[in-house]
Amino acid sequence: MRVLGIDPGLTRCGVGVVDGSVGRPLSMVDVGVIRTSSDLPVAERLVTIEKGLDAWLDEHRPDAVAVERVFARSDSSTIMGTAQASGIALVVAARRGLPIAMHTPSEVKAAVSGNGRADKAQVGAMVVRILRLTELPKPADAADALALAITHVWRGSASNRLEAAVAQQQALAKAQKQKMRTR
Amino acid sequence: MRVLGIDPGLTRCGVGVVDGSVGRPLSMVDVGVIRTSSDLPVAERLVTIEKGLDAWLDEHRPDAVAVERVFARSDSSTIMGTAQASGIALVVAARRGLPIAMHTPSEVKAAVSGNGRADKAQVGAMVVRILRLTELPKPADAADALALAITHVWRGSASNRLEAAVAQQQALAKAQKQKMRTR
Numbered sequence: 001m002r003v004l005g006i007d008p009g010l011t012r013c014g015v016g017v018v019d020g021s022v023g024r025p026l027s028m029v030d031v032g033v034i035r036t037s038s039d040l041p042v043a044e045r046l047v048t049i050e051k052g053l054d055a056w057l058d059e060h061r062p063d064a065v066a067v068e069r070v071f072a073r074s075d076s077s078t079i080m081g082t083a084q085a086s087g088i089a090l091v092v093a094a095r096r097g098l099p100i101a102m103h104t105p106s107e108v109k110a111a112v113s114g115n116g117r118a119d120k121a122q123v124g125a126m127v128v129r130i131l132r133l134t135e136l137p138k139p140a141d142a143a144d145a146l147a148l149a150i151t152h153v154w155r156g157s158a159s160n161r162l163e164a165a166v167a168q169q170q171a172l173a174k175a176q177k178q179k180m181r182t183r
Numbered sequence: 184m185r186v187l188g189i190d191p192g193l194t195r196c197g198v199g200v201v202d203g204s205v206g207r208p209l210s211m212v213d214v215g216v217i218r219t220s221s222d223l224p225v226a227e228r229l230v231t232i233e234k235g236l237d238a239w240l241d242e243h244r245p246d247a248v249a250v251e252r253v254f255a256r257s258d259s260s261t262i263m264g265t266a267q268a269s270g271i272a273l274v275v276a277a278r279r280g281l282p283i284a285m286h287t288p289s290e291v292k293a294a295v296s297g298n299g300r301a302d303k304a305q306v307g308a309m310v311v312r313i314l315r316l317t318e319l320p321k322p323a324d325a326a327d328a329l330a331l332a333i334t335h336v337w338r339g340s341a342s343n344r345l346e347a348a349v350a351q352q353q354a355l356a357k358a359q360k361q362k363m364r365t366r
Contacts, residue, residue: 041277041283042273042285043273043274043276043277043283044277046270046273046274046277047274047277047278050274050278070263071263079266080253080254080266083262083263083266083267083270084266084267084269084270084273085270086267086270087229087266087267087268087269087270087271088270088271088274090225090226090229090267091226091229091230091233091271091274093226094224094226094227094229094230095230095233100224100226102225
C-alpha cells in the first residue's frame with residue numbers, strides 16, 4: 001500500500017510518500033514541501049499548491065491519501081490559509097477517486113509514538129526509526145507528512161482488518177442461523 | 184462589468200451574478216445556491232462545489248469574481264468548511280486568470296447599505312432596491328452573494344477611478360517638471 005501524506009499549509013505544504021503494510025517494514029518513497037510566497041495573492045498560492053499536489057499524485061500514484069485534519073483555533077492567525085490548503089488537498093485527491101482519510105495531530109502522535117501528547121522531537125525520532133532514515137527530513141511539515149502517511153498505513157490497515165474480522169463473524173453467524181433454519 | 188459574487192459555504196454556497204457600472208443601474212443576471220449534503224465526505228462536497236462554480240463561470244463568463252473574506256471565529260463550528268469552500272472558490276477563479284477580490288462582511292454591509300453594522304434585513308432590503316427585484320432571493324446565502332457582487336462593482340470601480348485620477352495627476356506633475364526643465 002502506497003500512501004501520500006499531506007500536511008496542509010499555505011506557506012509550506014508538507015508531502016510524504018510511504019510504501020508498506022502492517023507487520024512489515026515501511027519505506028519512504030519521497031518527501032518534500034510545496035512552498036508558496038506570502039507576497040502572492042492567496043488565490044495564486046492555492047493554485048500553486050493544487051498544481052504541486054497534482055504533480056506528486058502523477059509521479060507517485062498512491063493508493064490512498066492522508067490529510068491532517070485541521071481544527072479552528074482562535075490562537076492561530078494562519079488557520080484560514082491552512083484550512084483553504086486542506087480543502088485543495090481534499091479536492092485534488094477526490095477528483096481522482098482516491099480514498100482519503102483525515103487524521104488529527106493527536107491520532108498521528110499516538111500512532112507513531114504511542115503517545116497522543118508526544119512532542120515534535122519524539123514524533124520525529126520515531127519517523128526516522130520507522131522509516132530507517134539517517135536523519136529527519138526538514139522542514140517539520142515534510143516530517144509531519146511522513147508521520148501522517150505512516151499513521152494511515154497502520155490505522156487504515158488496522159481498521160480494515162477489524163472490518164474484515166467483523167464481516168467474517170457476521171457471515172459465520174448468518175450461515176449458522178440459516179443452518180439452524182434448514183434443520 | 185459582470186461580477187460573480189460567491190458566499191462560500193460547505194452546505195450552501197451562494198452565487199450571484201450582477202451586471203453594471205458605477206452611476207448606472209445594476210441588474211441581476213442570475214442567482215442561486217450550490218448545495219451539498221452533510222451526509223457526504225467533505226472531499227466529495229468540495230468537488231461538488233468546484234464543479235458547480237465552474238458551471239456558473241462557464242455559463243455567465245464574469246469579468247471578475249468577488250469572494251467573501253472568511254475570518255477565524257472560535258464560536259463557529261462551520262468555519263473550517265467555510266474556509267475550505269472559499270479556498271475552492273479562489274482556485275476555480277484563479278485557474279481562469281479572473282481578477283479576484285475579497286470583501287469582508289462589514290465592507291459589504293457598508294457598500295450596500297451605508298452602514299458596516301447593518302443587519303441582514305437592512306442589507307437584504309437594499310439588495311432588492313439596488314437590483315430592482317420584486318423580492319429578496321432566498322436563502323440568505325444567495326442574497327449575500329448578490330450583495331458581494333454589488334459591492335465589487337461599486338468598490339472595484341471606485342478604486343479604479345481613484346487610481347486613474349492619481350495616475351492622471353502624476354502624469355500631469357511629471358509633464359510639468361519636464362516642461363520646467365526644458366525651459
